[in-house]
Amino acid sequence: FLVNSGSEANDLALRLAWAWSGRRNIVSLLEAYHGWTVGSDAVSTSTADNPNALGTRPSWVHAVVSPNTYRGNMTAGQYIGTVLDKLTALDASGEGLAGFICEPIYGNAGGIPLPTGYLKRVYQEIRSRGGLCIADEVQVGYGRTGHHFWGFEQQQVVPDVITIAKGMGNGHPLGAVITRKEIADALEKEGYFFSSAGGSPVSSVVGNTVLDIMEDEQLQANARKVGDHLKERLEGLKQQYSLIGAVHGMGLYMGLEFVRDHVSLEPATEETMALCDRLLELGIIMQPTGDHLNIFKIKPPLCLTQESADYFADTLESVLQEGW
Numbered sequence: 001f002l003v004n005s006g007s008e009a010n011d012l013a014l015r016l017a018w019a020w021s022g023r024r025n026i027v028s029l030l031e032a033y034h035g036w037t038v039g040s041d042a043v044s045t046s047t048a049d050n051p052n053a054l055g056t057r058p059s060w061v062h063a064v065v066s067p068n069t070y071r072g073n074m075t076a077g078q079y080i081g082t083v084l085d086k087l088t089a090l091d092a093s094g095e096g097l098a099g100f101i102c103e104p105i106y107g108n109a110g111g112i113p114l115p116t117g118y119l120k121r122v123y124q125e126i127r128s129r130g131g132l133c134i135a136d137e138v139q140v141g142y143g144r145t146g147h148h149f150w151g152f153e154q155q156q157v158v159p160d161v162i163t164i165a166k167g168m169g170n171g172h173p174l175g176a177v178i179t180r181k182e183i184a185d186a187l188e189k190e191g192y193f194f195s196s197a198g199g200s201p202v203s204s205v206v207g208n209t210v211l212d213i214m215e216d217e218q219l220q221a222n223a224r225k226v227g228d229h230l231k232e233r234l235e236g237l238k239q240q241y242s243l244i245g246a247v248h249g250m251g252l253y254m255g256l257e258f259v260r261d262h263v264s265l266e267p268a269t270e271e272t273m274a275l276c277d278r279l280l281e282l283g284i285i286m287q288p289t290g291d292h293l294n295i296f297k298i299k300p301p302l303c304l305t306q307e308s309a310d311y312f313a314d315t316l317e318s319v320l321q322e323g324w
Contacts, residue, residue: 001198001199002199004195004197005165005173008198009138010040010101011038013177014040015039018098019186020099020186021132023095023098027090027097027101028044029064029065029067030045031045032108033049033107034101042061043101046108046291048108048292065079065082070245070248079115087126097131099132100131102114104137104140104152105151110297111254113249135162137164138166139166141164143220145223145227145253146220146223146224160180163176163177164176164178172207174203222303223302228251230312230313234313237320241320244257255296256295258271259294272294275316275324278324279319
């Protein structure tokens with residue numbers, strides 16, 4: 001299915017899960033963002049994007065604890081256990097399950113990897129109940145991590161439904177939902193799907209051209225090479241400046257998390273915003289992310305050069321050294 005945005009793609013993915021299963025309940029993660037349509041916003045729980053997110057979830061959305069491998073205090077098994085507890089409660093209700101949606105790498109939380117084996121076990125449990133596993137790759141997929149084309153490859157799983165957008169159109173409004181034919185056919189029970197502009201000839205040419213350029217210019221390999229270099233630079237700054245708590249992510253999707261204390265991990269929210277303001281004065285646009293707004297989301301174009309990466313790292317180092 002071709003659509004116009006990631007929000008539309010995730011909305012359609014939910015409809016596919018409902019049509020396929022004949023049920024309504026969706027399990028999602030806390031601290032997640034999936035879009036701004038009614039459906040995609042319903043499964044979005046990031047208070048950074050919507051301060052009222054946790055109080056406005058419809059009854060069919062069942063959010064589980066964020067498996068945050070930096071801030072969380074649970075093991076991988078315990079995080080999986082929180083999902084199993086939620087599924088057991090749904091089993092007892094007799095309402096059943098339609099599906100599970102998450103980013104395979106925690107995008108809005110700063111590119112934090114999920115615990116090893118997390119998705120493999122969760123996907124197994126979801127499928128055993130007749131639900132679909134949806135991977136939101138809108139932010140983290142399409143070669144951005146450098147080491148993989150898809151974020152879910154890091155977890156060694158294959159989802160039932162993949163949603164993509166953003167980099168797919170390189171600024172043009174283009175998104176897609178990828179799934180198996182039998183799942184797509186299930187949607188016919190709810191009527192014929194169409195999008196007036198989704199998949200238009202212009203959008204299709206743009207999408208094909210983006211893929212051609214990614215291949216010709218080896219942009220995934222560039223994301224890996226330049227991203228690994230930038231991460232090494234940022235890890236070096238972490239050793240020098242205590243304000244930096246962690247460098248998350250890989251390739252050209254990273255999160256630089258600022259904390260006031262490395263034990264309590266108290267978020268350095270005000271400091272992060274001040275850093276953003278100072279960097280803007282120096283010509284670098286940064287945006288804080290995460291529920292505490294204490295993380296730099298580092299998501300530059302895949303054509304980023306090593307020189308540009310060094311310019312960012314050098315400028316950040318100057319600001320950290322001289323003050324802001």
